[in-house]
Amino acid sequence: MQTIIDPFQAIVDPNRRYILQLLSKDSFTINELAENFEMSRPAVSKHIKVLYSAGFISIENIGRERYCILKQEGFNELQEWINYFDNFWKSKLKKLEELLDQKARK
Numbered sequence: 001m002q003t004i005i006d007p008f009q010a011i012v013d014p015n016r017r018y019i020l021q022l023l024s025k026d027s028f029t030i031n032e033l034a035e036n037f038e039m040s041r042p043a044v045s046k047h048i049k050v051l052y053s054a055g056f057i058s059i060e061n062i063g064r065e066r067y068c069i070l071k072q073e074g075f076n077e078l079q080e081w082i083n084y085f086d087n088f089w090k091s092k093l094k095k096l097e098e099l100l101d102q103k104a105r106k
Contacts, residue, residue: 007074008081010054015039016047020056020070027060027069 011017019033034044048068051057055073059066 005053007077023070027067029065
């Protein structure tokens with residue numbers, strides 16, 4: 001059974017954010033990803049597991065290699081949260097704009 005990790009927990013680590021940036025360019029094997037870091041392959045594998053559990057990546061077995069591929073699932077929850085606050089601030093700015101328009105008309 002897979003443990004589900006909060007997407008915000010997953011992206012708090014800069015190494016995991018960098019892994020996501022790398023995967024936005026192409027799919028990579030875990031070994032190829034590990035080449036981009038000054039940490040052990042098992043440490044990179046732990047980061048991969050967190051990103052997988054949070055729904056940011058899928059892992060596909062192709063031959064003897066395991067490829068990491070970006071998925072949209074983890075990003076959806078982040079985007080919903082950001083959209084909530086975007087709408088909040090747009091609403092506040094709209095109210096301010098209306099107030100300033102009313103004052104300008106007086």
